[in-house]
Amino acid sequence: MGARRADRARKRLTIAEIAALAGVSTATVSRVLNGKRDVSPETRLKVQRIIAAHNYQPNALARSLSLRRTHNLGLIIPHTAEYLVSFPYFSELIRGISQRANAAGYRLLLATSSSERSSEETYGEVLRGAVDGLIVVDLKVQDERLRWLRREAVPFVLIGRPLEPEPSSEVAGVNCVDSDNVGGAYRATRHLLELGHESIWLINGPPEHAVSVYRERGFRRALEEAGRSAEGRVLAGPFTVEAGYELTQTLLARTRGRSRGGIGIGIVAASDLQACGAVLALREAGLRVGADVSVVGFDDVPLARAFDPPLTTVRQPIFEIGKEAARLLIRQIEQPDAPPLQTVFPTELIVRRSTRPLAHSDE
Amino acid sequence: MGARRADRARKRLTIAEIAALAGVSTATVSRVLNGKRDVSPETRLKVQRIIAAHNYQPNALARSLSLRRTHNLGLIIPHTAEYLVSFPYFSELIRGISQRANAAGYRLLLATSSSERSSEETYGEVLRGAVDGLIVVDLKVQDERLRWLRREAVPFVLIGRPLEPEPSSEVAGVNCVDSDNVGGAYRATRHLLELGHESIWLINGPPEHAVSVYRERGFRRALEEAGRSAEGRVLAGPFTVEAGYELTQTLLARTRGRSRGGIGIGIVAASDLQACGAVLALREAGLRVGADVSVVGFDDVPLARAFDPPLTTVRQPIFEIGKEAARLLIRQIEQPDAPPLQTVFPTELIVRRSTRPLAHSDE
DNA sequence: TTGTACGCGTTATCAC
DNA sequence: GTGATAACGCGTACAA
Numbered sequence: 001m002g003a004r005r006a007d008r009a010r011k012r013l014t015i016a017e018i019a020a021l022a023g024v025s026t027a028t029v030s031r032v033l034n035g036k037r038d039v040s041p042e043t044r045l046k047v048q049r050i051i052a053a054h055n056y057q058p059n060a061l062a063r064s065l066s067l068r069r070t071h072n073l074g075l076i077i078p079h080t081a082e083y084l085v086s087f088p089y090f091s092e093l094i095r096g097i098s099q100r101a102n103a104a105g106y107r108l109l110l111a112t113s114s115s116e117r118s119s120e121e122t123y124g125e126v127l128r129g130a131v132d133g134l135i136v137v138d139l140k141v142q143d144e145r146l147r148w149l150r151r152e153a154v155p156f157v158l159i160g161r162p163l164e165p166e167p168s169s170e171v172a173g174v175n176c177v178d179s180d181n182v183g184g185a186y187r188a189t190r191h192l193l194e195l196g197h198e199s200i201w202l203i204n205g206p207p208e209h210a211v212s213v214y215r216e217r218g219f220r221r222a223l224e225e226a227g228r229s230a231e232g233r234v235l236a237g238p239f240t241v242e243a244g245y246e247l248t249q250t251l252l253a254r255t256r257g258r259s260r261g262g263i264g265i266g267i268v269a270a271s272d273l274q275a276c277g278a279v280l281a282l283r284e285a286g287l288r289v290g291a292d293v294s295v296v297g298f299d300d301v302p303l304a305r306a307f308d309p310p311l312t313t314v315r316q317p318i319f320e321i322g323k324e325a326a327r328l329l330i331r332q333i334e335q336p337d338a339p340p341l342q343t344v345f346p347t348e349l350i351v352r353r354s355t356r357p358l359a360h361s362d363e
Numbered sequence: 364m365g366a367r368r369a370d371r372a373r374k375r376l377t378i379a380e381i382a383a384l385a386g387v388s389t390a391t392v393s394r395v396l397n398g399k400r401d402v403s404p405e406t407r408l409k410v411q412r413i414i415a416a417h418n419y420q421p422n423a424l425a426r427s428l429s430l431r432r433t434h435n436l437g438l439i440i441p442h443t444a445e446y447l448v449s450f451p452y453f454s455e456l457i458r459g460i461s462q463r464a465n466a467a468g469y470r471l472l473l474a475t476s477s478s479e480r481s482s483e484e485t486y487g488e489v490l491r492g493a494v495d496g497l498i499v500v501d502l503k504v505q506d507e508r509l510r511w512l513r514r515e516a517v518p519f520v521l522i523g524r525p526l527e528p529e530p531s532s533e534v535a536g537v538n539c540v541d542s543d544n545v546g547g548a549y550r551a552t553r554h555l556l557e558l559g560h561e562s563i564w565l566i567n568g569p570p571e572h573a574v575s576v577y578r579e580r581g582f583r584r585a586l587e588e589a590g591r592s593a594e595g596r597v598l599a600g601p602f603t604v605e606a607g608y609e610l611t612q613t614l615l616a617r618t619r620g621r622s623r624g625g626i627g628i629g630i631v632a633a634s635d636l637q638a639c640g641a642v643l644a645l646r647e648a649g650l651r652v653g654a655d656v657s658v659v660g661f662d663d664v665p666l667a668r669a670f671d672p673p674l675t676t677v678r679q680p681i682f683e684i685g686k687e688a689a690r691l692l693i694r695q696i697e698q699p700d701a702p703p704l705q706t707v708f709p710t711e712l713i714v715r716r717s718t719r720p721l722a723h724s725d726e
Numbered sequence: 727t728t729g730t731a732c733g734c735g736t737t738a739t740c741a742c
Numbered sequence: 743g744t745g746a747t748a749a750c751g752c753g754t755a756c757a758a
Contacts, residue, residue, distance in 0.1 A: 012492070014750090024729085026729085027728070027729060030753055031753095039727065043728085059751050059752070061424055061493070062428055062734090067752085077458060107493065110473055273665055277669060301666070303636065303666045303670070306642075306670075391745075401743060402744080426737075427736090428734090428737095
């Protein structure tokens with residue numbers, strides 16, 4: 001009762017009202033709120049009581065406006081569903097970012113980019129002072145966002161690593177977090193080599209993704225070190241089951257005639273989904289995965305070890321990557337002069353049953 | 364040149380500066396900005412030119428403070444990784460929410476709830492005027508958050524449906540979006556009945572989740588309609604592969620002796636992950652899934668159809684649910700007097716090869 | 727130690 | 743039509 005306005009929005013108290021209640025000035029309340037030292041123990045206690053009694057919460061907006069800092073981190077979700085499917089751990093990433101951000105007193109602001117709007121529009125809109133910095137995912141080979149972000153002098157951190165030949169700019173000049181994709185693909189490929197596979201292929205992600213370039217590098221390096229050529233050994237497509245299936249079929253068509261009916265084929269896939277698609281196609285062709293042929297995935301999604309056969313795969317610490325991204329961004333925001341940092345997390349080859357030494361043909 | 368402060372934050376223009384540049388008052392600029400009619404075509408054009416020339420973006424914070432509306436929607440991410448794993452479409456949900464929100468001029472603000480903090484603390488923090496409303500996921504059977512949200516009179520929408528016996532309150536009093544879990548479980552169970560399975564089980568999610576209660580209802584209803592008892596037929600655990608595996612093992616132990624070595628068992632699982640775990644355990648016990656026994660999953664994750672056997676499962680339109688949730692929340696925010704709405708999306712049984720008519724034992 | 731007064735960037739209510 | 747000017751809620755010089 002006594003509520004003047006419709007009580008729907010339950011009028012929240014302001015610092016002025018708290019001040020009045022406590023018989024002090026707003027400045028004093030603000031000091032107490034922010035833990036400043038210049039306030040006597042008695043007044044502090046008095047104010048704290050009032051604050052607690054009324055469950056007062058300072059308005060975040062007003063505080064942001066005054067401080068010129070929102071304590072919001074921005075993340076643009078790629079528009080394409082395809083990308084998200086390709087990234088089964090997207091929720092893990094968000095969780096990692098969000099956890100670290102919250103722990104440091106920041107929130108995470110999300111927006112989707114729509115294909116109709118340029119990245120400039122999207123980012124500009126999110127900006128408008130709503131965010132202290134941005135986390136950029138889904139890094140492209142030639143990513144126009146980089147130049148824009150630099151020009152606007154927005155603190156930002158990349159998930160992924162820009163490719164070196166970025167025109168007129170040092171890679172070292174940006175904050176970025178990535179997993180060791182080159183190493184992951186390298187080890188996966190070596191693994192197949194060591195198993196004795198003769199015909200080794202990479203089913204890669206779309207070539208415009210920076211991550212695809214890195215994985216192909218690891219693949220090529222392993223092959224070349226073994227004195228083999230990677231020419232014509234790389235197929236590319238979406239990170240989906242379907243793509244894995246179809247690319248494996250074209251791969252089989254290409255090898256037909258060459259090898260012994262496909263026996264000896266080894267496939268490194270850029271996602272577990274693709275790997276599963278590959279397994280399907282291989283089985284359809286009458287090949288035994290984990291005996292005649294081998295397949296390695298990427299990501300280690302929850303279902304990878306329940307698959308038949310349990311999938312050998314390259315695990316990435318997505319949650320950690322998210323946390324680190326938030327950490328670096330916050331660091332850049334709070335210490336603008338701190339030099340940018342590049343963090344690379346190791347990947348791990350999880351060996352299960354989809355990769356095995358070749359069965360001897362004389363058995 | 365001429366930059367006064369360190370050029371790192373590239374001073375953004377204010378409405379006052381635009382006004383000065385255009386030779387008008389801030390009020391006029393504001394009118395142009397917000398498309399008000401009371402401004403002459405000439406001045407409008409003049410102001411628009413200046414705005415475009417300087418790429419001016421009004422400050423979202425100041426605007427929010429003035430309007431007392433942030434255009435932010437809040438979503439609390441459950442702390443437990445377990446929950447997220449159980450919810451493979453979490454990214455889909457976020458995408459749905461975010462897309463609808465952005466389309467309507469809203470942003471999505473994320474925060475994680477940490478187990479140490481009460482929901483009141485978590486939500487209170489998000490409040491602080493940082494959001495206009497909240498989306499609540501992971502609804503519990505007795506969810507303390509409901510009462511709190513009502514008391515604080517925060518606009519909110521539930522993903523999921525509260526259970527009827529919520530003390531002293533009409534279910535109809537809240538906005539909520541859910542998929543038809545009762546119907547989904549019902550149809551999955553009927554499907555198994557129609558295939559001739561004798562020993563039908565539900566591997567459910569944790570009982571504290573509201574969704575588990577609904578799914579059990581559908582399961583029971585189908586069984587009872589068929590004149591069977593569901594007593595002792597429900598096992599519960601996390602939504603993981605491991606839980607599915609282990610619960611199936613205990614289930615097999617219980618049936619041992621009774622049925623013909625397990626033949627005729629039919630399992631409805633509350634997630635595709637659990638279903639895959641169940642398949643593993645059944646196979647280990649020497650049973651042929653899709654012949655001797657059947658398994659139905661829930662969710663239709665991308666790998667479900669690549670699984671061996673391809674998984675029969677109950678599909679939910681997660682993306683749509685996200686969009687609808689955002690729609691309802693925004694509606695509640697913009698029309699506080701509009702009566703709350705309950706939307707239930709149909710679920711769909713996708714029949715694949717993990718469920719089949721029982722093989723005749725005389726074959 | 728405490729209080730006054732102004733700035734943060736918009737919107738909106740008045741006058742003119 | 744247009745322009746001062748008071749909110750919006752908080753932080754913080756500066757003065758006391």
